[in-house]
Amino acid sequence: MGGSRGPSKKERKRHILEHGGKLLEERIICCKDKCRCNPIRNFPAEQLLTATNNFQSCSVGSDRFFEWYKCSIDDLPVLIKKYNASEPKIFNHVLKNAYRDIAISSQMSSHRNALKLLGCCLEFSAPALVYEHAEYGPLNYVGGIDGDHSPLSWKMRLKVAIGTGNAIAYLHNAFSRPIVNRDIIPSHIFLDKDYVSKFSEFGFSIIIPEGETHVEDEIVGTLGFLDPNYFQTSRVTEHSDVYSFGVLLLVLVTGKNSYEMMEHEEKLGTITKYVIDLAEEEQFREIVDSEILGGGGIYEEKEEEFKAFIKLALSCTNLGERPSMIEVVKELIKIERLSPS
Template sequence: MFACLKGKRHENNQTFFRKNGGALLEELVAFCDGRSNPIRHFSAEELLRATNYYANNQIIVQDAGYLLYEGSLKERPIFVKKYAVDSSCLWKHFAYRDIVIGSQMSAHKNVLKVIVCCLETKQPSIVYEFTGKQILSNLISATNTESVLPWKCRLRIAVDLANAVTYLHTAFSRPVVHRDIRCSSILLDHNNVPKLIDFGLCISIPQGQSHVEDAVLGRMGYLAPEHAISSYLKEKADVYSFGILLLELLSGRRPTDVIMVNNVPHDDDQHRVEIFSKVVDPRISIEEEQLQV
């Protein structure tokens, strides 16, 4: 009986592998314009053991579409991203895109490096290098009183992330729009170097086009207004989201919690400095000259 059950489970794993592998390969080849990048593969059983069977105390990031687990594989610390399992193909599509673009971006120092993937589960899983468990949104949160990131460190993080987003926009044959830039999807390593961990919502702009039309996807507070209105996506959508991220780094608060005064004259620098002074995280020290626009 046990042999029968084991055989059935193995058969199911192979079915998932064939379905996921074929679709992932199509996605990868399309993104690379016919030049594929081989991705190593681990089994579902290996990832179960690596994460202590996906124990709750191993969870590092809990997102709407996935969980990021800390684990150990072949005596090497790792992260395992397990996507949500539902009846639709939506999360599966996001997982494919995450693997494809994440693997292409792994050479960048501000992206969490993809090591392997697992195609034997209903939704593909991703294995990353282990860099540290600090989440940017937690470190800058106003509720965090233990280890406050100084302003110079936040500025360096902003510059690093700007470089990563620029690379995404310019390094490939077609520009790629991230459309989900936010502090809660960024890990920091032991030296506070930021690492982007999620490329599931990315979409490429067709060759020769200035934009792509797609469903309105994104997070409340980060979504570019022009995309929400027209469903057209340009690289500028990431510029808007990055601006919101800068506001978070400056204030230590979520974008929906920051109230900005909109009727200040654009040429009145003193008023703008006063506004920013009210927004600045009181736990950090910023010289007034740094707030000049």
């Protein structure tokens, strides 16, 4: 936007009409039957432009489709997600994601482990979403917090896993038709001041039709977290999310990226293969992030806890039968109870 104050009045009115109609259609699709569709506050473009210095400062992270800004509106700290309209070839795809993100976020805003959507602005060429503030921002690609922060403790990582799992299980079960997220990755998980996880991204979400177990759709998501079954068949099921969540669990316990350099092979491989190879050799100390161990050994009770967590993660990434998200969360809660306070 350079030093300008954004789109002209005429452009803003046109954007509101275009986005407003499409967003209404999207909310009708997503809020069918008894689904709750919470009100969405409208934020004027001037407020967002002032808060972010015309989107020239306050940036705290970006994606191909959007950028995050940490700022204040009316003295209230907020996060703004501004969708990116700079790539003409994918512009319509970006808009589709933005509308779906707003519609699903509004339904999820009452959930403790979803980043609360405060409202949006439709006056730009692509929408901007305004969310509650999250003190520690998003997790990085290895499941940690960027900046001058201590590594997350094992208890905190369990808390993140359970909170995120609760949000995904809610997506799958709380509405008249299951909603599959399709992009469960660390950078979509924010932490508030109490280290409560807040899931933030619903643009790739898809609804399973009533009475169906799957839906066929284009392949979207993040490599390394993408369910191989979905990748090969284009069939989306709730278990597509279970796979991605399993990879997230492996990232949390290992402190490693979703792709790892395979020992002795000098090539990249999935974190799933990396963990399976070590688990088969009972090398659990090699699997668990050294930041969790703190240089100490794994005593017997703790080893059983890590084994249970790793076994659960690998059951989620199994190419055959997988547990449901509700079953996964129940197992995580059991593991948390094993962990000493």
